[in-house]
Amino acid sequence: MSRPDRTEFRSLTGMRDVLWPESARRRALVDVFAAVVEAAGYREVRPPLLEDLGVFLRVGETTDVVTKEMYDFEDKDGSRVALRPELTAGVVRAFVQHSPPVPWKVWYEGANFRHERPQKGRYRSFEQVGVEVLGVDDPDLDVEVIALAWRFYEAIGLRSVRLLLNTLGEHDDRARYTEAVRDHLEAHRGDLSDQALATLARNPLRVLDSKRPQDRAVVESAPVIADVLSAPAAEHFARVREGLEVLGVPYTEAPRLVRGLDYYRRTTFEFAAESLDAAQNAVGGGGRYDGLAEDLGGPPTDGIGLALGVDRILLACDAEGVFGAPEAVLDVYVVDLVGGAAARDLTHELRAAGFSADRRFGGGSMKSQMKSADRSGARWAVLVGDDEVAAGEVTLRDLRGGADQRRVPRDRLTAELAGSQPSETQPSEPEVEPT
C-alpha cells in the first residue's frame, strides 16, 4: 500500500506470522498439553478448518461468534462454508459422521478464525488446544476434564489462574432460567444500557456477562440458576464440586458465568488468569454440551469439552515470567576455510550420526564464520583449514565457557563428540527456560 508502483503484501489484519523463537515456544506449549492429556487416554483428532456453515449455525445462532464474526463464504459449487470459529462443533460433527466407540476421548490443537477487530490477546486467527469427550454422563468426567486443564496450567508454570465454576442446569432448567432472567431484565429495562437491551432481545443470559457498570446493579439482582435447578442437575453439580475438592483443585463458584456459545448445559467453567487485564483474562473454558450431537444429526449423546487459548496463555506466561522462548540449540557448527567441501561432507556425516549440525554457506573469513557459530548456539565448532586437511584431522573447539580446542583425526570426530558430551548428542525435549 505504501508503494503504489510496487506491490507489497502484508499479512491480513488480525493475522500474524509466528517466527522463531516464538514458534518454538508455541510448539513446546502444545507438546506439554499433549503429554498431559495423552497420559489420560485422550487421542488427537484433526478436523478440517473448513466446514459446512450449518455445522456452526447449529451451535449458536444467537451468538456474536456465529452471527457476525464468522468467516463464511460461498464455495465454488454454491454451498455455504465457513472457517471454523472454534473446534467443538467440528469435532462433534466428526463424531456423528464416524460413530466411533464411546467414550470418545480426543484432544486437538489448531487455528480458529473470527472476523473481529484485533486487539491484545485476540486475533482473527488464533490457536486453541482442547479436549472433548463424547458418550459419558458422569460428573467424575467433568472433574477429570477440569483437573487436566488445571494440571496443564501448573505444568507450564502459571500460578495466577483461577477456576470459575457454574452450572446451567438441564435443558429444561436452562429454558426456565432464561425466562426468569428475561422477566427480571424486562422489569428493569430502564436501567439497562442500550447494548444490554440489544443483547436481551436475542439472548437474555448473555446480558449477565455484561461488564458495563450501568448494568451491574440489575445483573446482580437477577435470579440465579440455583433457584430453578432440578434435583438431578443439582446432584450432578454437587458431585462435580465434591470431586474437585477431593482432588485439591480450587474453584470459585460463579453463578453469573454464562459462556459464549449456546450449546452449554449443566457444568460450565472458565479459567481466568489474574496476571492479565480483565479484557483478555479468560485463558480457557468449557463445559457440558449434552444434546449437541443430536442437534448435528446424531444420536442423543452426552458431551463435555474445554478449549484453552494459546495466545492468551502465552500472554499470561509473559506476565508471570514463566515458560519463556527456548535458546537456540545446536551440537556442531562447521567452520570451513578450504572452499566448502569439508563443510558439506562433515555436516552430512554428523547429521547421519545423530548430531545436529549447521554451517555457513558462501564462505567468509574465519572470524565471520566463528561469529556465525557463536550465534547458532552450537556446543562445538569443528574447524577445517589447510593444516587439518594435510594432517587428516579437524580441530574441535568448545564454544561454551572457555576456549579449549584440540585436534582429532577426522574419522574419529563423531566418536570424540559422542564421548565428550553424551547429553548433547540426544535429541532432547524442548529446552524451555524462564526468560
Next chain:
RNA sequence: GUGGCCGUAGCUCAGCCCGGUUAGAGCGCCAGGUUGUGGCCCUGGAGGUCGGGGGUUCAAGUCCCCUCGGUCACCCCA
C-alpha cells in the same frame, strides 16, 4: 461497527509544539583492529522516497486536509 493513540534505518525510538543547509541515537548487520579463532572492547561502513496522496509556503519529517496501516479499548470472546 465505534472511539483514543501511533506511523522516521532490520528493531526500539529522538527530532515535529517554535517549518530553514548533507535526518540522528542505541541495538542489530557488515568489515577492520587480531594475514587461522566466536563472546567483551575499539574503529569504520552499509542501510531511510520521514506510511501514501494532496494542500499552505521561497522552503515541509515538522503546519492543514484526505487516505492507508498499526495498536489499544468498547462490543463480544479464547
